[in-house]
Amino acid sequence: MSTATPTPIAQLPLEIRRAVARYEAAAERKATLDAKPTLNWSGVDFDAWVDSERTILDSVTTLALAGRMDLVEATVDPVIRAAVDFRKQAAHAAELAAKAATAEGLPALDVRSWEFAEELMAGARAVLAAAGRLDLIGGA
Numbered sequence: 849m850s851t852a853t854p855t856p857i858a859q860l861p862l863e864i865r866r867a868v869a870r871y872e873a874a875a876e877r878k879a880t881l882d883a884k885p886t887l888n889w890s891g892v893d894f895d896a897w898v899d900s901e902r903t904i905l906d907s908v909t910t911l912a913l914a915g916r917m918d919l920v921e922a923t924v925d926p927v928i929r930a931a932v933d934f935r936k937q938a939a940h941a942a943e944l945a946a947k948a949a950t951a952e953g954l955p956a957l958d959v960r961s962w963e964f965a966e967e968l969m970a971g972a973r974a975v976l977a978a979a980g981r982l983d984l985i986g987g988a
Contacts (some may be wrong), residue, residue: 857919863910868919871907874900901928905984908932913939927976931984934972937965938985 857865878900881893889897908924909932911917917924924932944962948954954962976982 860916860919861914864914864916864919867907867910867914870903871911871920874903874907878904902984904928905931909935912936927979927981927984930972930975930979931981934969934976934985937968937972941965941969 857868860868877896881889881897881900884893904925905928908917908920908928911919912932913936941962944954944958944965947958948962973982973985973987976984976987
């Protein structure tokens with residue numbers, strides 16, 4: 849039985865190290881703000897909370913696309929997870945759309961993959977709509 853030794857963070861690609869550092873800093877700032885009653889928040893606090901949430905979303909998206917969600921220990925908020933899933937599937941659908949525009953077109957398996965990506969995007973969008981957070985994917 850062998851156990852894999854985790855890769856030290858210093859040996860990971862710069863983009864991944866940055867995503868982890870940004871995630872940790874933003875999560876800490878957001879937790880600090882969440883502990884403070886919103887009645888006591890200033891305009892700067894509200895802006896910092898929104899910025900923290902967007903930074904968390906961007907960082908988690910980077911880590912999810914790289915398959916390195918293991919680097920963030922905390923459970924990711926379901927709304928953030930839905931936004932990440934939407935972004936991940938949107939990138940996959942865009943890749944397939946570009947492939948479909950070529951002379952070769954798409955094989956049936958890729959067509960089904962594209963349809964599945966669209967279904968997953970619709971599900972993630974429904975979660976975000978129910979939470980009133982379509983802003984996380986550029987919607988109103």
